[in-house]
Amino acid sequence: xxxxxxxxxxxxxxxxxxxxxxxxxxxxxxxxxxxxxxxxxxxxxxxxxxxxxxxxxxxxxxxxxxxxxxxxxxxxxxxxxxxxxxxxxxxxxxxxxxxxxxxxxxxxxxxxxxxxxxxxxxxxxxxxxxxxxxxxxxxxxxxxxxxxxxxxxxxxxxxxxxxxxxxxxxxxxxxxxxxxxxxxxxxxxxxxxxxxxxxxxxxxxxxx
Amino acid sequence: xxxxxxxxxxxxxxxxxxxxxxxxxxxxxxxxxxxxxxxxxxxxxxxxxxxxxxxxxxxxxxxxxxxxxxxxxxxxxxxxxxxxxxxxxxxxxxxxxxxxxxxxxxxxxxxxxxxxxxxxxxxxxxxxxxxxxxxxxxxxxxxxxxxxxxxxxxxxxxxxxxxxxxxxxxxxxxxxxx
Numbered sequence: 001x002x003x004x005x006x007x008x009x010x011x012x013x014x015x016x017x018x019x020x021x022x023x024x025x026x027x028x029x030x031x032x033x034x035x036x037x038x039x040x041x042x043x044x045x046x047x048x049x050x051x052x053x054x055x056x057x058x059x060x061x062x063x064x065x066x067x068x069x070x071x072x073x074x075x076x077x078x079x080x081x082x083x084x085x086x087x088x089x090x091x092x093x094x095x096x097x098x099x100x101x102x103x104x105x106x107x108x109x110x111x112x113x114x115x116x117x118x119x120x121x122x123x124x125x126x127x128x129x130x131x132x133x134x135x136x137x138x139x140x141x142x143x144x145x146x147x148x149x150x151x152x153x154x155x156x157x158x159x160x161x162x163x164x165x166x167x168x169x170x171x172x173x174x175x176x177x178x179x180x181x182x183x184x185x186x187x188x189x190x191x192x193x194x195x196x197x198x199x200x201x202x203x204x205x206x207x208x
Numbered sequence: 209x210x211x212x213x214x215x216x217x218x219x220x221x222x223x224x225x226x227x228x229x230x231x232x233x234x235x236x237x238x239x240x241x242x243x244x245x246x247x248x249x250x251x252x253x254x255x256x257x258x259x260x261x262x263x264x265x266x267x268x269x270x271x272x273x274x275x276x277x278x279x280x281x282x283x284x285x286x287x288x289x290x291x292x293x294x295x296x297x298x299x300x301x302x303x304x305x306x307x308x309x310x311x312x313x314x315x316x317x318x319x320x321x322x323x324x325x326x327x328x329x330x331x332x333x334x335x336x337x338x339x340x341x342x343x344x345x346x347x348x349x350x351x352x353x354x355x356x357x358x359x360x361x362x363x364x365x366x367x368x369x370x371x372x373x374x375x376x377x378x379x380x381x382x383x384x385x386x
Contacts, residue, residue, distance in 0.1 A: 023343075027239065039227065042259070
């Protein structure tokens with residue numbers, strides 16, 4: 001009886017085991033992505049990779065040190081848009097509208113961000129109007145509304161897409177539910193070149 | 209279909225096969241990035257960049273590796289890059305989003321949600337490399353050999369990060385309870 005040491009041994013709680021269990025439970029409780037997010041991401045990745053392979057086959061431009069300064073200046077200019085004329089838009093293509101007159105949207109909040117590696121651009125679009133899917137089209141994906149779907153953020157009205165872009169000027173627009181093309185009236189716009197009014201962004205290859 | 213078979217099909221140009229791989233691992237990657245970066249948008253960007261790099265590099269994938277481990281190797285690097293590139297940006301940690309998300313959970317889960325938020329907040333206060341090691345060890349449940357293969361860091365260094373990270377977590381959580 002007294003030599004049964006196991007009866008006298010009380011294992012103390014292993015703090016690491018407890019902590020591991022707590023972390024695993026927290027991890028498992030992470031909010032799940034919305035339905036279809038993985039599929040949209042896969043499509044964006046494949047579309048982006050196809051675009052990138054086309055870019056590399058063209059020889060591409062090597063990043064220059066001064067691109068970063070130019071990119072920062074242009075980013076500020078694009079963000080602040082001091083030259084913007086309110087109410088622009090409409091244009092020759094009747095199927096294209098500006099965000100301000102699209103479905104009761106009161107204030108468009110498109111944002112273009114050159115990512116830190118200087119080879120990709122993130123397009124963010126806040127679209128209070130109800131939309132099932134939003135895509136970005138432009139000269140970088142052949143104006144194909146199926147090529148670059150935007151990801152819908154959970155819990156808000158924001159849509160986002162990350163697109164690898166070659167340095168230079170690019171023209172783009174947004175497509176809502178596959179049918180309605182929109183431009184951001186707060187961003188620089190360019191004349192209709194056959195695809196309706198569009199926005200323009202200038203991308204540089206250096207770091208911000 | 210196994211990951212290896214899907215990789216082979218992807219290499220042959222079958223984009224649907226790659227889509228299946230993405231659907232298998234998207235959530236796991238997003239969850240890890242989410243807890244590493246503390247921001248949903250940043251996490252989704254990093255996951256997309258990770259998958260983009262994986263897709264481009266899939267010809268170089270060695271079938272002797274687990275696909276998940278290979279993908280996480282890219283993911284951890286991208287998370288580190290994102291944290292470095294974040295620069296002057298204000299850091300927004302995960303606890304706020306978690307609290308918001310779980311505020312609408314059923315009553316039975318509400319208390320757990322609060323605890324998770326506290327733990328998540330504590331994790332966010334760790335050094336990034338300690339947080340990475342803690343997540344790989346305790347959240348992903350990996351062995352140190354696997355962690356070493358993913359991170360490129362020696363096992364002893366990883367054990368030290370986990371140990372110190374755990375101590376720091378307990379200290380933060382203990383302070384909160386007092």
